[in-house]
Amino acid sequence: MNLLKKLIRRLIVGKEQEFAFKKVQIDTFCIPNIKKSSMYIHVPFCKSMCPYCPYNRVQYDEKLIAGYFNALSEEIDLYSKKLGKIEISSIYIGGGTPTNAIDELIVIIEKIKDKFYVEGDIAIETTVEDATNETLLKLKLAGINMISIGIQSFNEKYLRILGRNYSGKDIENAIENTKKHEFDNVNIDIMFAFPGQTDEEILDDIKRAKQTNADQITTYPLFTFPYSTIGTYLKIKKLKMPDFIDRKSFYYLIYDYFKTHNYKTVSVWSFKKSNTEKKYSSVTRDYYIGLGAGAASRIGKMFYFNTFSISEYNNRLLNEKKLPVSVNMSITDKLSKIYWFYxxxxxxxxxxxxxxxxxxxxxxxxxxxxxxxxxxxxxxxxxxxxxxxxxxxxxxxxxxxxxxxxxxxxxxxxxxxxxxxxx
CATH class of the missing domain: 1.10.10 (Arc Repressor Mutant, subunit A)
Structure with a gap:
């Protein structure tokens, strides 16, 4: 497998291309002038810490909220001063669970609208627990028009493995409630390839997902990042993940089901109802400004990450009044083409x-x-x-x-x- 990886990398990138992030000297770090970009906002707080999640997140703590959102506000100011009132073609809000801090987040959205020209879609991630009428109404009034609910499974056996404390009925009620607020696209996330999962269990999940009338259904395998809680759990328990043949069989089962029911493929993971105009997507932006601890940005020929440390993120912005950029990779024309192609x-x-x-x-x-x-x-x-x-x-x-x-x-x-x- 390692030899295959090296061969594919050389074929795509070439032998001469260094592929590395390097530490940023912030005093000499210069953002190129741009006229248009997408934007990502990272809100790392979670009231329920899911064991499979690999993303940069921390346990929800009201004591951390004010400082973090003050730092986010300062980061917006710094980009506004450097770039001017550029066009923001779309906004994606992820986490963590962004809706855990809904009131503070809405203030940030309004500030972005004041500092930039926001022209496109605004999408957000949420959970079954946060899909309440009060929260959904606030999202709509803030101009958010697309939403994704991470339900993961209707099967309570797998919900317990994932540390989720709701039922299949709770999921159905949350989706029905969200649909009533008339978002342009309501996406739901479904996981598959749990240890020991059967074809029948997968089929039951995607059938129930279809019955909710969600506009889009995203299915992806259980990712087992070694540093995630569930990665450690699987190693300790010596549970066996599905092999290549089983994963292929699962994927074909899901693909065939949605194609049979006239869904359109909008990514390798996602299937959209044919009568839904807009697709929900979290990752396919050419250029984007990332705000928040651990957020990535791709601007011009630069691809960089903010520091993942929330305390350092706050310190850099609130005390030093500087961008919290940690590492950067220079993007050559060749890498830019590969990025587009991928x-x-x-x-x-x-x-x-x-x-x-x-x-x-x-x-x-x-x-x-x-x-x-x-x-x-x-x-x-x-x-x-x-x-x-x-x-x-x-x-x-x-x-x-x-x-x-x-x-x-x-x-x-x-x-x-x-x-x-x-x-």
């Missing part, structure tokens, strides 16, 4: 015209290989991943991209300003 494959479709305008020789060669292997097809000027192709992108993400993410996050969770993170 996320188009992830979305499972892209236009032939767009591809030809950006593709280099290697990218065209990869598409030819995909075509020969029946991983991709072309219809009316659009390249589309086949079921087989979508699975292999899913597999690639699990065994390559998540390994890189795990390395970055593992190091940055333990080091406020690492000197170098090399891949």
């Amino acid at each position: 996320w188009k494959l992830y979305e499972t479709r892209f236009s032939e015209h767009d591809f030809n305008s950006i593709a280099d020789r290697k990218m065209k060669f990869i598409v030819k290989i995909f075509y020969c292997l029946k991983l991709i097809k072309k219809q009316e000027g659009i390249y589309k991943m086949t079921k087989r192709g979508a699975f292999w992108i899913h597999f690639f993400q699990n065994h390559f991209m998540l390994e890189y993410i795990n390395k970055v996050w593992s190091i940055m969770k333990n080091n406020k300003y690492p000197e170098k993170i090399k891949f």
